[in-house]
Amino acid sequence: MDTRNIITEHSKIKLEIYKKYLKAYLSIMALPNVPYQHISVIDPFAGMGKDDKGTEGSASIAKSVFDELYPVFISNGKIPHLFLNELDINRFAKLKENVSSAEYINFSSDDANKFISNTANGLMGHALYFIDPFGYTQLDKTTYDSYLFGKNNTDILIFIPVYHIYRFLRKEENSEQLKPIAEFLKDIDISESSVKNLKTYREFTNVVADALKEKSNTHFVYYKILDNETSNSHYALFYISKNVLGAQKFLEIMDQMKQPSLFYNIISEPEHFRFENGLKQNQVLNNRQIYLGGIVCGLLPKDIRKILKSLEEEGKIFVKSLTGYERKRKAFPVDYSDYINKQPKIEVFWVGK
Numbered sequence: 636m637d638t639r640n641i642i643t644e645h646s647k648i649k650l651e652i653y654k655k656y657l658k659a660y661l662s663i664m665a666l667p668n669v670p671y672q673h674i675s676v677i678d679p680f681a682g683m684g685k686d687d688k689g690t691e692g693s694a695s696i697a698k699s700v701f702d703e704l705y706p707v708f709i710s711n712g713k714i715p716h717l718f719l720n721e722l723d724i725n726r727f728a729k730l731k732e733n734v735s736s737a738e739y740i741n742f743s744s745d746d747a748n749k750f751i752s753n754t755a756n757g758l759m760g761h762a763l764y765f766i767d768p769f770g771y772t773q774l775d776k777t778t779y780d781s782y783l784f785g786k787n788n789t790d791i792l793i794f795i796p797v798y799h800i801y802r803f804l805r806k807e808e809n810s811e812q813l814k815p816i817a818e819f820l821k822d823i824d825i826s827e828s829s830v831k832n833l834k835t836y837r838e839f840t841n842v843v844a845d846a847l848k849e850k851s852n853t854h855f856v857y858y859k860i861l862d863n864e865t866s867n868s869h870y871a872l873f874y875i876s877k878n879v880l881g882a883q884k885f886l887e888i889m890d891q892m893k894q895p896s897l898f899y900n901i902i903s904e905p906e907h908f909r910f911e912n913g914l915k916q917n918q919v920l921n922n923r924q925i926y927l928g929g930i931v932c933g934l935l936p937k938d939i940r941k942i943l944k945s946l947e948e949e950g951k952i953f954v955k956s957l958t959g960y961e962r963k964r965k966a967f968p969v970d971y972s973d974y975i976n977k978q979p980k981i982e983v984f985w986v987g988k
C-alpha cells in the first residue's frame with residue numbers, strides 16, 4: 636500500500652505471487668507424507684487486510700487461501716496457523732474488521748521485532764514469513780539472524796526496493812529517511828565498496844541474493860525483479876528456502892507468471908551457463924545431483940531436460956543407465972520423485988570440450 640492506503644501496481648504483482656505461492660506451499664504442507672504437523676504463515680506487517688477501495692491485501696489473501704485448504708489440513712491431522720501482526724492501533728482495528736477471526740488465526744498488535752521473537756519461541760513444524768517492502772528496514776539484525784535467516788524449517792518471502800537501495804549506495808540518492816536502508820545493508824553484510832564496480836541495479840540484485848545465501852546458509856535463494864518503467868521503480872521479491880521442494884515450487888510459480896513486460900525469463904543465459912558449467916566441472920553427475928544442481932541454478936526439471944537433450948544431441952554428454960534402470964526414449968529422470976529415490980538411475984558424463 637502507498638501512503639494513501641491504495642494498493643499500487645507493484646503491490647498487486649507482489650500479492651499475486653504471494654497468493655500463488657501460499658496456495659502451492661499450503662497444498663504441499665497439508666499432505667500426510669510431509670513430516671510437519673504444524674504449519675505457520677507469518678505476516679509481521681499485515682496492514683489493514685483491505686485497502687480503502689476494498690482491494691484485498693496480504694492478510695485477506697492468506698485468509699481465503701487458508702479457508703480453502705483448512706479442511707484438507709484437518710482431515711490429514713495437521714494444524715495450520717496464520718499469524719497477523721500490525722503495530723498501528725487504527726490499522727489493527729481495520730484489520731480485525733476486514734479479516735474475520737478463525738480458529739487458525741492469531742492476531743497481534745506489536746512492534747514486528749517483538750512479535751517475531753514472541754511467536755518464534757512457540758513455533759513448531761514449518762514456517763513461512765512474508766516480509767513486506769515497507770517492513771524490511773524495520774527488523775533488527777538480531778531478528779534477521781536469530782529468527783529468519785538462522786532457522787531451519789523456515790521459508791521467507793521478502794520484497795525489497797532494489798533500485799532505491801542501489802542508488803542510495805551509489806550516493807545518487809540521500810536523505811535522512813534513507814538511513815534505515817543503510818542499517819539493513821549493514822545487517823546483511825553489504826558494504827558501499829561491494830557496489831562500486833556494479834553497472835546496474837540488476838547486478839546489485841544478484842549481490843543481495845548472494846548476501847542472503849551467505850546469511851541464510853542455503854543455496855536456495857531466488858528473486859524476481861518487478862519493473863515499473865513508468866515510475867522507474869524496480870523491486871525484487873526474494874525467496875529464501877532451506878528445502879529443495881520449496882525451491883522447486885517457487886520456481887514453478889515464477890514460471891507460470893512469466894509476463895515479458897513484468898518479469899525477466901526465468902531461464903536466462905546465466906542459468907544455462909551455470910548449469911552447463913557445473914556439468915563440465917564435475918565431469919560426471921548422477922540424476923539426483925543433476926536435479927539438485929538444476930534447482931540451485933533456478934531451473935525446473937523441464938528446463939533441465941531441455942538443456943540435457945540438446946547437450947546429448949550435440950554430443951557433449953554421454954548418458955549411462957545404472958543397474959536396475961532401463962532408459963527408454965532417451966529420458967532424463969530428473970524430477971523430485973527421482974531425487975528422493977536414493978538409488979540413482981543414470982550417470983551423465985561430460986564428453987564435450
Ligand SMILES: C[S@@+](CC[C@H](N)C(=O)[O-])C[C@H]1O[C@@H](n2cnc3c(N)ncnc32)[C@H](O)[C@@H]1O
Pocket residue numbers: 636637650679680681682683684691692693694720721722723726745746747748767769770773
Ligand atoms: C504497506 S503496509 C502492509 C501491507 C500488507 N502486508 C499487504 O501486502 O497488504 C505496512 C504496514 O506495516 C505497519 N508497520 C510499520 N512498522 C511496523 C513495525 N515496526 N511493526 C509492525 N508493523 C509495522 C504499518 O502500520 C503498515 O500498516
